Amino acid sequence: MLSRVMIQIITIRIVTTLHNIFILARYELSRMFLTRRGLLSLLAFALVWFLVLRYAIYGAAQFFMADSPGGLIVSFFNSTIINNLMSWQIPELAVFWVISLYLLPVFCVALTADQTASDRARGTLRLLHLRTTRDGIFFGRFFGQMLVLFVLVLLALLSTLVLILLRDDSLLIPALRLSFILLVNLLLVLLPYTALMAWVSSMARSARQATLYAVIIWIICSLVTGWLSSRFPGLWGLDKVLPGAQVSGLLQLSGWNTLSLAYLPIIQTGVLLFLGRLMMQRSDW
Amino acid sequence: MNLLNCRGLVKKYGSTRALDGIDLTLDAGAPIALIGPNGAGKTTLFSMVCGFLRPSSGEIEVLGSKPGKSALHSRLAALPQDANLDPRFSIGHQLVLFARLQGLSAKQAQLETQRVLEQVELAQTFAMKPEALSHGMRKRVMFAQALMGKPELVLLDEPTAGLDPPNVKAMRNLISEAATEATFIISSHNLDELEKVCSSVVHLEKGKLKGVVSIDQSKSSGYLTLVMAELTAEVEQIQAVLSEIAGVSAVNFNAPNRFLLDYDAASYPQTDQQVMQKISAMGWKYRQVVNGRTLEDQLYF
Numbered sequence: 001m002l003s004r005v006m007i008q009i010i011t012i013r014i015v016t017t018l019h020n021i022f023i024l025a026r027y028e029l030s031r032m033f034l035t036r037r038g039l040l041s042l043l044a045f046a047l048v049w050f051l052v053l054r055y056a057i058y059g060a061a062q063f064f065m066a067d068s069p070g071g072l073i074v075s076f077f078n079s080t081i082i083n084n085l086m087s088w089q090i091p092e093l094a095v096f097w098v099i100s101l102y103l104l105p106v107f108c109v110a111l112t113a114d115q116t117a118s119d120r121a122r123g124t125l126r127l128l129h130l131r132t133t134r135d136g137i138f139f140g141r142f143f144g145q146m147l148v149l150f151v152l153v154l155l156a157l158l159s160t161l162v163l164i165l166l167r168d169d170s171l172l173i174p175a176l177r178l179s180f181i182l183l184v185n186l187l188l189v190l191l192p193y194t195a196l197m198a199w200v201s202s203m204a205r206s207a208r209q210a211t212l213y214a215v216i217i218w219i220i221c222s223l224v225t226g227w228l229s230s231r232f233p234g235l236w237g238l239d240k241v242l243p244g245a246q247v248s249g250l251l252q253l254s255g256w257n258t259l260s261l262a263y264l265p266i267i268q269t270g271v272l273l274f275l276g277r278l279m280m281q282r283s284d285w
Numbered sequence: 286m287n288l289l290n291c292r293g294l295v296k297k298y299g300s301t302r303a304l305d306g307i308d309l310t311l312d313a314g315a316p317i318a319l320i321g322p323n324g325a326g327k328t329t330l331f332s333m334v335c336g337f338l339r340p341s342s343g344e345i346e347v348l349g350s351k352p353g354k355s356a357l358h359s360r361l362a363a364l365p366q367d368a369n370l371d372p373r374f375s376i377g378h379q380l381v382l383f384a385r386l387q388g389l390s391a392k393q394a395q396l397e398t399q400r401v402l403e404q405v406e407l408a409q410t411f412a413m414k415p416e417a418l419s420h421g422m423r424k425r426v427m428f429a430q431a432l433m434g435k436p437e438l439v440l441l442d443e444p445t446a447g448l449d450p451p452n453v454k455a456m457r458n459l460i461s462e463a464a465t466e467a468t469f470i471i472s473s474h475n476l477d478e479l480e481k482v483c484s485s486v487v488h489l490e491k492g493k494l495k496g497v498v499s500i501d502q503s504k505s506s507g508y509l510t511l512v513m514a515e516l517t518a519e520v521e522q523i524q525a526v527l528s529e530i531a532g533v534s535a536v537n538f539n540a541p542n543r544f545l546l547d548y549d550a551a552s553y554p555q556t557d558q559q560v561m562q563k564i565s566a567m568g569w570k571y572r573q574v575v576n577g578r579t580l581e582d583q584l585y586f
């Protein structure tokens with residue numbers, strides 16, 4: 001009887017925390033789309049993306065279309081990556097894929113640096129903590145940032161789709177199918193970067209401080225793994241520690257085969273969220 | 286009901302002990318004051334009750350639960366000293382979020398936000414950003430967020446700090462009105478204010494509990510407080526003259542202008558009248574004679 005009551009209480013608490021995670025995550029969307037700073041970030045993203053779309057994606061796609069698999073470009077670069085990209089049915093998406101893999105993580109780090117930092121400095125976290133658990137705040141903010149990134153990637157993909165359809169509207173169905181694959185893959189790529197910023201944000205009191213922590217952690221991890229690799233060449237997995245480690249591998253895959261590397265960002269995200277949660281639980285506000 | 290239970294509570298910052306072995310039990314009821322000089326540990330104790338800080342050692346229970354646990358959400362509310370709302374969102378937007386986190390539906394949250402803002406007479410600030418408000422108005426908005434839902438315990442950390450006299454009075458009235466619904470624990474330096482609102486005092490000093498004092502006790506007979514408008518005679522002379530009154534056992538001077546008379550109220554119930562006659566006879570200019578002693582005299586003298 002007692003255990004049944006306990007199970008009910010625990011269930012209610014879990015449901016309440018999940019409900020609060022959902023509310024806080026949704027609130028992050030309003031932070032992006034209803035505040036001046038959020039709208040400025042959005043404008044900056046839109047401007048950069050317009051330049052990428054107009055000059056990089058459009059220009060490079062024309063360049064790719066002029067060649068064929070095994071043609072001049074491939075023989076010049078002599079690369080399996082270029083060969084793989086040349087095999088894509090829609091060159092705009094192939095270029096989108098390459099650019100996004102390197103550009104979006106930079107946006108991601110800048111956008112998600114302030115998950116809890118400035119709220120900690122201002123004392124707003126205290127007001128939230130009177131109403132929800134530390135887990136609720138931590139995961140609410142993390143999923144909220146992922147929601148914002150989802151919207152941004154979606155907008156970027158939609159703009160590329162428009163570009164494709166302007167060239168050839170018969171490509172709608174294959175473009176949609178490919179876009180969905182890219183959307184899933186890009187979100188997987190961004191997961192560990194967002195989790196890293198959730199961790200460093202839980203230690204910081206401003207977005208700038210969080211970014212500095214991320215840079216320091218990144219450099220130290222690179223140095224340590226580099227040193228360990230040279231010292232112990234047989235040590236497995238050292239090149240897979242940092243977010244984005246799977247990117248070069250991804251460029252050699254296509255279609256749903258790209259998910260064969262999904263385990264890496266998922267494990268990295270799990271570890272980083274564990275560290276962030278630990279910090280959030282143990283810190284004094 | 287047991288409101289707060291602390292056993293051997295210690296909070297260390299490096300080698301400094303902000304709280305040093307606090308044993309304290311408080312029950313629900315009339316408002317309780319938490320006083321002490323700067324660095325006494327008041328804010329640290331508040332922060333630990335709310336779950337913002339973790340104890341270095343010892344135990345703490347609030348309304349039967351550990352601080353920070355979800356069982357306390359909606360039951361415990363607070364106005365933390367340096368907590369501010371997000372300047373990027375409107376006040377209403379943020380208060381609605383708080384209400385939603387407390388389990389209210391979207392519509393209920395909207396209504397509850399309007400209710401608490403009306404309660405602090407700031408309904409017009411719903412769509413305003415926090416930066417557009419004066420310091421006093423911001424404090425009242427922060428007080429409003431503490432009244433959301435039906436909290437059983439409300440902690441107010443320096444609710445009148447930095448407020449002008451009209452806002453202090455407004456805040457005092459708000460606390461008195463709300464105190465019928467919940468138990469308030471109020472931390473402040475303003476002893477006069479606390480005396481008007483609270484019925485008991487928890488006194489901290491250098492991280493240790495000095496004692497728990499009933500304010501009603503200070504109003505009981507046995508003491509007279511004479512506040513002079515002007516000291517027209519030497520302090521020693523005034524003390525000597527007042528000591529001659531039958532039943533007066535001690536006259537202490539508290540600068541700049543206050544004399545505390547300790548007397549036998551049971552045997553000499555007319556002492557207050559005799560003091561008045563003596564003041565008149567000596568031609569001293571006085572401001573007031575109070576039956577009892579001030580909280581400050583009770584705690585520090």
